Structure formats: structure tokens, C-alpha cells
Amino acid sequence: MSLLEVSNISKSFGGIVALNACSISVEQGSITGLIGPNGSGKTTLFNVITGYERTDAGEIRFKGKPITGLPPDKVFRAGIGRTFQLTRIFPRLTVLENMHVAVQRHGTTSLLSRWSSSHEQRRALELLDFVGITQLKDMPAGNLSYGQRKLLEFAFILIAEPQMILLDEPAGGINPAMIERLAGYIRILNSRGLTFLIVEHNMEFVMSLCKHVMVMHRGTKIAEGEPEAVRSNPAVLDAYLGE
Amino acid sequence: MGPVIEGIILGVLTGGVYALMSSGLTLLFGVMDIINIGQGILVILGAYLSYVLEQHLHIDLFPGLLITMPVMFFLGWLISFVFRPIKRDRMMLSVLVTFGIALIIEGVLNLIFTANIVSLQAWYITASIPLPGFSPPFYLPYIYVFGFALAVVLLAGLYILVYRTDFGRSLRASMQNRTAAELVGIDVEGISSITFGIGVALAAAGGMAFGATNGFDANSAYDLISRLLAIIVFGGMGSLSGALIASVSMLVIEDVVAQIWDPHWATLVFFVLLVIILVLRPQGLLGKVEGRKQ
Amino acid sequence: MRIFKVVALLALLAFAIAFPLLFPNGEVTSIAFFTLLFAAMVTAWNVLAGYAGYLSLGHIVFFGIGAYALALICKHWNVPAGYGIFLLVPVSGLIAALIAIPTGWVALRVRRHTFIVITIALFFIGQLLAENMTSVTNGTTGLDLPFPGSWGGQFFNIPFYYAILILLLIAIAVSWWVRHSKYGLGLLAIRDDEDRALGLGVKTEISKLSAFVIAALIIGMAGAIWAYFIGAVYPASAFDPTFDITMALMGFLGGIGTIAGPILGALLLEPFHQYLAADYPDLYLVLYGALLVLVLLLLPRGILPTLQDYWRKYQAQRQRIRIDNDVVISSLPEQDEPAKIKTEGINL
Numbered sequence: 021m022s023l024l025e026v027s028n029i030s031k032s033f034g035g036i037v038a039l040n041a042c043s044i045s046v047e048q049g050s051i052t053g054l055i056g057p058n059g060s061g062k063t064t065l066f067n068v069i070t071g072y073e074r075t076d077a078g079e080i081r082f083k084g085k086p087i088t089g090l091p092p093d094k095v096f097r098a099g100i101g102r103t104f105q106l107t108r109i110f111p112r113l114t115v116l117e118n119m120h121v122a123v124q125r126h127g128t129t130s131l132l133s134r135w136s137s138s139h140e141q142r143r144a145l146e147l148l149d150f151v152g153i154t155q156l157k158d159m160p161a162g163n164l165s166y167g168q169r170k171l172l173e174f175a176f177i178l179i180a181e182p183q184m185i186l187l188d189e190p191a192g193g194i195n196p197a198m199i200e201r202l203a204g205y206i207r208i209l210n211s212r213g214l215t216f217l218i219v220e221h222n223m224e225f226v227m228s229l230c231k232h233v234m235v236m237h238r239g240t241k242i243a244e245g246e247p248e249a250v251r252s253n254p255a256v257l258d259a260y261l262g263e
Numbered sequence: 264m265g266p267v268i269e270g271i272i273l274g275v276l277t278g279g280v281y282a283l284m285s286s287g288l289t290l291l292f293g294v295m296d297i298i299n300i301g302q303g304i305l306v307i308l309g310a311y312l313s314y315v316l317e318q319h320l321h322i323d324l325f326p327g328l329l330i331t332m333p334v335m336f337f338l339g340w341l342i343s344f345v346f347r348p349i350k351r352d353r354m355m356l357s358v359l360v361t362f363g364i365a366l367i368i369e370g371v372l373n374l375i376f377t378a379n380i381v382s383l384q385a386w387y388i389t390a391s392i393p394l395p396g397f398s399p400p401f402y403l404p405y406i407y408v409f410g411f412a413l414a415v416v417l418l419a420g421l422y423i424l425v426y427r428t429d430f431g432r433s434l435r436a437s438m439q440n441r442t443a444a445e446l447v448g449i450d451v452e453g454i455s456s457i458t459f460g461i462g463v464a465l466a467a468a469g470g471m472a473f474g475a476t477n478g479f480d481a482n483s484a485y486d487l488i489s490r491l492l493a494i495i496v497f498g499g500m501g502s503l504s505g506a507l508i509a510s511v512s513m514l515v516i517e518d519v520v521a522q523i524w525d526p527h528w529a530t531l532v533f534f535v536l537l538v539i540i541l542v543l544r545p546q547g548l549l550g551k552v553e554g555r556k557q
Numbered sequence: 558m559r560i561f562k563v564v565a566l567l568a569l570l571a572f573a574i575a576f577p578l579l580f581p582n583g584e585v586t587s588i589a590f591f592t593l594l595f596a597a598m599v600t601a602w603n604v605l606a607g608y609a610g611y612l613s614l615g616h617i618v619f620f621g622i623g624a625y626a627l628a629l630i631c632k633h634w635n636v637p638a639g640y641g642i643f644l645l646v647p648v649s650g651l652i653a654a655l656i657a658i659p660t661g662w663v664a665l666r667v668r669r670h671t672f673i674v675i676t677i678a679l680f681f682i683g684q685l686l687a688e689n690m691t692s693v694t695n696g697t698t699g700l701d702l703p704f705p706g707s708w709g710g711q712f713f714n715i716p717f718y719y720a721i722l723i724l725l726l727i728a729i730a731v732s733w734w735v736r737h738s739k740y741g742l743g744l745l746a747i748r749d750d751e752d753r754a755l756g757l758g759v760k761t762e763i764s765k766l767s768a769f770v771i772a773a774l775i776i777g778m779a780g781a782i783w784a785y786f787i788g789a790v791y792p793a794s795a796f797d798p799t800f801d802i803t804m805a806l807m808g809f810l811g812g813i814g815t816i817a818g819p820i821l822g823a824l825l826l827e828p829f830h831q832y833l834a835a836d837y838p839d840l841y842l843v844l845y846g847a848l849l850v851l852v853l854l855l856l857p858r859g860i861l862p863t864l865q866d867y868w869r870k871y872q873a874q875r876q877r878i879r880i881d882n883d884v885v886i887s888s889l890p891e892q893d894e895p896a897k898i899k900t901e902g903i904n905l
Contacts, residue, residue, distance in 0.1 A: 092756035366846030
């Protein structure tokens, strides 16, 4: 079943066409890769899906319901979390406080309550434990190393219990041991039902993790299929090597 | 119809002078990400300098600019050094720093000149041309025309500098992408300092024109800076053409309103325009949208 | 450690309550009044500027609005002088808060520098309106407030002192509550990365606006109390740009983003302000401006956070010394072997 359906999305910035009638769909429960040369529109697509950019045309459906044009907070609450290429965490808040920003509360009276109930604290600590950075919980997040920030970003997305996570170059800028570690987390979470859409340049990472890969070029999808098939697809090779 | 035309004429002429004062402000924002709250008091300082030259050395206002402008350029250039140690991500503090500098200058001016209102004197301030076709007759003091001509000349010079010289190209590169400019070897800090100097030199010129058409003291700076800020927001922060269009249009509207309704409320209209632009188009006429960060 | 803190705070509170009785001199209580006035205002301003990171350099406009609101109410309802007027202070504050709603909505449509500029413009609009709406505000002639003649001599300052003390305590309570609530966490997240906060479900629009209005409410009440104290309001005095800068400077000096920082800033600067501003206003401007520049360049985070940093570093140093040589302090994940991944207890 298709969890996320993007249909004919177009987006231009001034004269530059970033997305050109792009259509993709992501199966529920899958780990899907999204690759393509620089400038192919991958990050723009992420931005449009998550509401950071408005689309000029086209439709996006999540769990069957349209989410086109929704602002980022509504997209998040609909169940889609995302990370950023250059990790975006809250540097002046502690690691634990970072976790709690994403915790959803309902009703206005809840706003007046303390920023973390004991139940929420427990959950936050669980997740920090899962990614192995519990010992840093009281440290200002700005003091974390790049790898630690990636883990934190990963963890606080999870606290809101999303159904789908968009990862923007998760393997970028970290060492192989850490990459393996992240891949491990992704596999475990996926086995528990979480769907992933991953933009990556690291081919090994994509090939080993993703069962299904889509290739973008010049704002549109040019190929998709199993990693091996895509890898040897002449159109894909052209896109990467050409121009 | 007569009053409206009068308003338009006055608005255009004074708008030119305001464009002079606000272009330095918007340029500085574009390059250094600094909002120089001190621009108002610097204009007044320029006015006082012209006053001193005229009163004590009997140097006429326009030739006097040959002295005041370089002096003020140097002052602006010096002041820019205060901002060098501020780290990139703390640039917002620079607004308060400029406020602090403005207070210092205001205090010094008050100490020297006290709170007496002064104005600049010259034959072309009191002498005026009668414009044809108006009844009651409309006498336009020469200073308005000369001031406008000054503004046109200086702004044309600025335009050439920014769009037709190497310096200008480096300046525009720094405005668009500071890091990239540094990477290609542009001395962004040096350019910033020079830009600061240019902005203050233009303020000196504007100050002379302002002081010749208004009585002033150090306190006039508050009203002045609030107008200049409104202009650059309306035009779009960082946009030179925006500052120009905003200056002229806002002044025209204000002066027309002053003619047909009430001068007091005209000032308010000035700010109402600001509110309107914020509601309809927050980035200003020609400003860039502060888009969602990717 | 906590007990020590609580006791110290209670002692401080007791001292503040007893202050006018210990130092009944009119000049002293007057300075104390202004100190507490600014402490309350800066504490409130800090909710928007320090927590949410939106530096409003125009919130003093609400001070003026509160001041004029009280003056107008007293005039139109012929309110007699006396303690009763203090009950109208919250009303004046509420009026300021109501005006803050649409004002804040417009101002918060922009960010960063533009926001700062807009707030400055709003301040001047307020001053202009006070000058020009002469039918309502009496223009530059100003308005008078009822004068409680029965509060003679040294006693005069006392009710005002306690009124402003109460307001300060309210401001501190609000600041403390915001800081420790989910709402406050949202504001701090907005300060660090507003779009990221939005993307994580924080309701940024309403959070920012409410911070704006809360600050306006308290600053408005401060303006009302001040107006009653001074006895008259004029456009230039109720909308005084130097009050504005003073607030910002106190906030930055003490440390914005903390609860006690604003109060520290007020305690340090206001007595100095009162002594100099009356007799040497120009020298005061020069020194003030210079102080502002120095503080921003040398101590950008303010006294309190800088001290907190030193304290933290000192403590970290001591811990490091205590631990034996062969134990690594913080294990960085990258240096670990691929860590054992815990799977129990994770509910997704």
C-alpha cells in the first residue's frame, strides 16, 4: 500500500525549474532510497513534502489524505518526520530539552504544565538510550559533535511517533562505524513498521539498506527499481556522468 | 488640484534627499547585516558640521560638503571597526551597538551645541522661485531644487560605483553571499568598512540638505531615524532601488496629505504606509522574501 | 544547596518588603521605586526578547499606552485620588495588552532585523498619536492624574513602592512559570531555530504573539503606576526613547534569557541612571551609550550567564581532577565499538 504519493509536483525558483512534474510513491513499511546527481531536486522535493516550500502544481497524499500545501507543523503532526542535511537541533537547549520540543500535547491546559511529565521523561530517556547518548542528556546540544547531533536529531523525530521518516543525507559527514550504527537503527525501526525515504549520495549505504530505489534527475524521476537494477540502468549512468 | 501638485513637487524634491540618507542605510544592511540606528544622528552631525563651517568659517553649504563628506566618510570608516569582533551569528546585537554609538554622538552634540534649535543659512534658503500656474502663488525655495540636484548627482555617482566598478562588483558579491565572496578572495571586511564610510558620507550630504530645510537639534535624530527605517523597510531592506522608490513615494504621499488634509496627520500617514506594506508584503517592495530555511 | 537558595530568596524578599521602613528617606525610596519599576519591565520584556529571541525595541510604547490609559480613565470617570486608583492599574495594563494583539500580529509578520525596526517604528507611531490626537490626549500639554494630597511628605512614595513591588513579584512569577512550562520550551526552541521548531509541531505564531502580549501587559501596568507616581503624562515623557534603551541595556547587562538577569541589570543601572540623568543628562547619554557598546562587545551574554559559564567550567575542572588517569571522561559514540543496540522498551 502506498503510504506517500507525490503526483506531478512542479516547483520553480524564479527561472530555475527545481521540480518538473515529479511523481513518486513510497510503499508502507519500506526503506526507499532517493538518489540522483546534485541539483536533481531531491532536497526540494523533501521541502515540498514537509511544507517548507509551496508547490506550484501537483498533489501530495499521505495515508490517502491530501497534505499539499500544509505548513510544516501540520505535516509533522500528520505523521511525517524529517532530518536535515546540516543537522538542525536547538543548540542552546540541553539534549533532553531538545527531545521534549517535539512532544505533542493536546488541549490548552497542557500548555500551562511543566515541560515534561514523568511519562514523557521516561520516553525521552528511552530514546536517548536507544541511540546511545543518554550520558549527554544535560549537555547543551550546541556542544555535541556532528555525529552526536545526527543521533539527537534522529531521536527527537522518533519521540513524536511518526509513521514515516524522511532522512536527508544521513550518512553524510560521519565515519563508517557511525554509518553502520545508523543503518542498524533504521533496520530495527523499520522492522517495527516505520517507513523510510532516504536521500543519499553514499551508494553503499543506499544499496545495502534500501530494497527499492528511485532516481531523480533534473526535477523528475527517471528510474526506479531494485538497487542492482537501477545501478546498471543506462539512463541513470547517463544522468550521473553526463553534462 | 494646485495643492496636490505642490505636494507632489515638494515630495519628489525632499524624497530625493531622503533617498540620499536612506541608501547608505540600506546598503550597509545589505553588506554587513547591520541596521545602523545611528544614521539619524549622523545626519544631524553632518548638519551641525555644515553649520559650523558656515557660521564660523563662512564657507557656503555646498562647497562645505567637500570638507564634511570626507570627514564623515572617515568617521564612518572608523566606526565600522567596532563591528569587526562581533561574530556572525551575533549580528543582531549590532543594532544595539549602533544605538549605543548614536547615544554617544547625541550626548556629545548636546554638550557642544545645547538644545537650541539651529538652522543653516544661505541665500538660496530664503530666496525662492515663483512657480507658474498656481494661485495662490507657490514659491519654491531654491534650496529644494539644489538639494534635489545634489541628491541626483550623488545617487548617480553611487549607482555608477555600485554597478559599474570593480569595487561595486565586489560589493554586490558580498551582499549576495558573504562566504562565497570571501572564498574568491574579496576583502569583505575592507569593503564593509568602505561601505560604512560611504553611507555616513551620504548622510553628511543629506544632513546639509535636511538642515537647510528644517530647524534641528540633536533630538531631531529620533524622528529622522524612524522615518529612514520606515523607508528602508517599505522599499525592502538591502535594496538600493527600493530605498529610492520608497523615499520618493512615501514623501510624495505625505506631502500631498499634508497639503490637502493636515500636516500633523501627514506624518502618521507615513507610518501607516509602513504598516500596510507589512501586512500585504512583509519583505517590502523590492526586498527578498525571508523564506523558510531549508 | 536548594535550601540555601530558598532561604536566601526569602531573606531578599523580606528585605525588599522592609526596605521603605528601613530607609524612609524620600530620595532613597524614589530611587528604589524606579529600580523596581525597571526590574519589572525588563523581566517582562525578557519573555519576548530573551526567551523567544525577538528583540523588541519598542515595547515601551505599551508603557506609554498604560500611562495614558490610566490618566484618561481617571479623567473621564472623575476618579478621586487615593488607594483606589491602584485597582485601575490592571485595567490599564489590559488596555495595553488588547492594543498589543493586532500590533504584535503585524510586527511578528517579519523576523530578525526587520522585526526590530518595526518595533522602533511602532514606538514612534505611539508617540506621534499621543501628540496629535489632541482631542483625546491633550497633545503636548499632557494630562494630569489625581494627586493624593493626603499622602504627605516622606510617606508619599511608600504606596507606590509597594505597588511596584507587587508588580515585580508578578513579573518574576510569570517569567519563572514561562521558563519552566512547555510553552516556554517552545519559545526557547523558537529562539534557537524557529522553522525547525515549527517543523516539530510547535505553534510558533500563537507562542510569539502571546509572549508579545504578556510583555505588553506588564509593561503597561508599570506605565500606569509610573503615571500615577509622577502625577502627569506628556507624549515626550510617557514615550521616552531613553527608557527604551535603558530596558534593553539592563536586560543585556544582567543577562537576557535568565530570570534574575534583568533584575540584576536594573539593580546595577537604575540608581546610576537616577543620579546622573537629572543633573547631567548629556554626560549621562554619552556614558550610557559607551556602556552599552562595551557590554555588547565584551559581555554579549550578560553578567549572569557569563558567571554561570565560569561556574560550570570550574566545576568541570574539579571533576576532571578527581577522576583517575585511565578513565575517559565522556565516551564519544564514534570512538565506541558499534554499540549494543537496545531494543526492549521502544514503543513505536
